Amino acid sequence: xxxxxxxxxxxxxxxxxxxxxxxxxxxxxxxxxxxxxxxxxxxxxxxxxxxxxxxxxxxxxxxxxxxxxxxxxxxxxxxxxxxxxxxxxxxxxxxxxxxxxxxxxxxxxxxxxxxxxxxxxxxxxxxxxxxxx
Numbered sequence: 672x673x674x675x676x677x678x679x680x681x682x683x684x685x686x687x688x689x690x691x692x693x694x695x696x697x698x699x700x701x702x703x704x705x706x707x708x709x710x711x712x713x714x715x716x717x718x719x720x721x722x723x724x725x726x727x728x729x730x731x732x733x734x735x736x737x738x739x740x741x742x743x744x745x746x747x748x749x750x751x752x753x754x755x756x757x758x759x760x761x762x763x764x765x766x767x768x769x770x771x772x773x774x775x776x777x778x779x780x781x782x783x784x785x786x787x788x789x790x791x792x793x794x795x796x797x798x799x800x801x802x803x804x
Contacts, residue, residue, distance in 0.1 A: 674704060682713060751780045755798045759783075762794065 672684045684707055692703040708714040759780050766774040766785055773786040783794045 672704075674708075676708075676713060682708070684708075752798060755796065756780055759796055762796070766794075 672686055672689065674682050674684055676682060684704065688707060689700065689703045692698065692706055693700060696703075696706075698706070705714065705716070709716045709719060763774065763776065763783055766783060770785055770787065775784045775786075776782070777784050777793070781796055783796075785792045785794065
């Protein structure tokens with residue numbers, strides 16, 4: 672259906688949408704046309720404008736839902752056994768003796784990198800815990 676607006680602009684309104692509005696809302700064809708025009712921002716409805724003004728006055732705070740402040744975590748104390756330290760130092764000493772400056776400590780008591788030619792190797796020393804019973 673072609674409808675002419677008050678500013679003499681012509682708008683094509685799909686008949687299926689008008690029929691659907693009339694059926695679902697049980698309204699007349701004129702009311703369905705007015706509703707379609709308002710929904711598609713081609714006309715303004717007084718009720719709709721009034722409700723929008725009221726809604727714009729309402730202030731929505733972001734602080735309505737108060738978030739709990741995060742608790743500070745206790746610093747993790749890393750315990751390194753004497754056996755692991757000894758093993759790390761012995762492996763590091765051997766690698767430095769064989770490969771010299773190409774040996775580097777990445778993480779103390781844990782990770783060593785060795786460069787041999789153009790290849791780089793990482794040695795990660797991991798101590799496993801005793802299984803829980």
